[in-house]
Amino acid sequence: MKKAFYLFLILNCNFCFSQFAIVNDKDGYVNVRSSAKIANNITDKLDNGFVVYYYEPQGNWANVDYQKNGKDLHGYIYKDKIREISNFKKIPLKSNSNGKAVLADQNIKIEFTETKFIKANHKFKFLDNNSDIIIKIDNLDIFGTDGGIPKREYKSIEVQIKNEKIQIPASALKNLFEPNLELSEANYDEVNNILYIQALNSDGAGGYIILWIIEGNKYKTRVEATPF
Secondary structure: OHHHHHHHHHHHHHHHHOEEEEEOOOOOEEEEEOOOOOOOOEEEEEEOOOEEEEEEEEOOEEEEEEEEOOEEEEEEEEHHHEEEHHHOEEOOEEEEEOOEEEEEOOOEEEEEEEEEOOHHHOOEEEEOOEEEEEEEEOOEOOEOOOOOOOOEEEEEEEEEEOOEEEEOOHHHOOOEEOOOHHHEEEEEEOOOOEEEEEEEEOOOOOOEEEEEEEEOOEEEEEEEEOOO
16 A cells, blocks of 8 residues: 555656656647757658657747657647547446456446566566566567566456447557556546546566557557656
């Protein structure tokens, strides 16, 4: 309980200055710039709906990280050209116990379950000359630990929007360790039928925020951020 309380404080403090947002501009796109000023410094263009993680705003500029074409990228965009995901309708937490949490309202239900990490079910890659530090599990980067063996992982996330059931695929849950189900959140864009599900996870090290996106009642993608 104490760990969850401290992570709750981190999450709320962090969201004062940083959080996931989507590009939202009347022109249908936004230019990404290499510095917080208008000059001949355009490095990229992002279409409306593209997800960024913004932090440390500088005046009218948002400092953003984002993932595109398999690369982690960075730049600056106008703050008024993005919309925070937290501004969409919030789906409240209804219960959390025994490795299961439920977010729900009258039309949406999201059920998270976690399970014990079984070391024998996974393959590990260790840091050269140091078998105590894991750098990959099942040939994937690690989220949630700082090189140690995880204790817990996601088992499933099941979603119901009105009468339609959607299950987030197992591939979207891989390499996400030490889930904190009590810190799960969800926001729903009712106009475009997009559900954003996120959580702050960590066991005291390797903290990360994960965002899953369901659009048109189908799982679309996930986005990770490691702002700590």
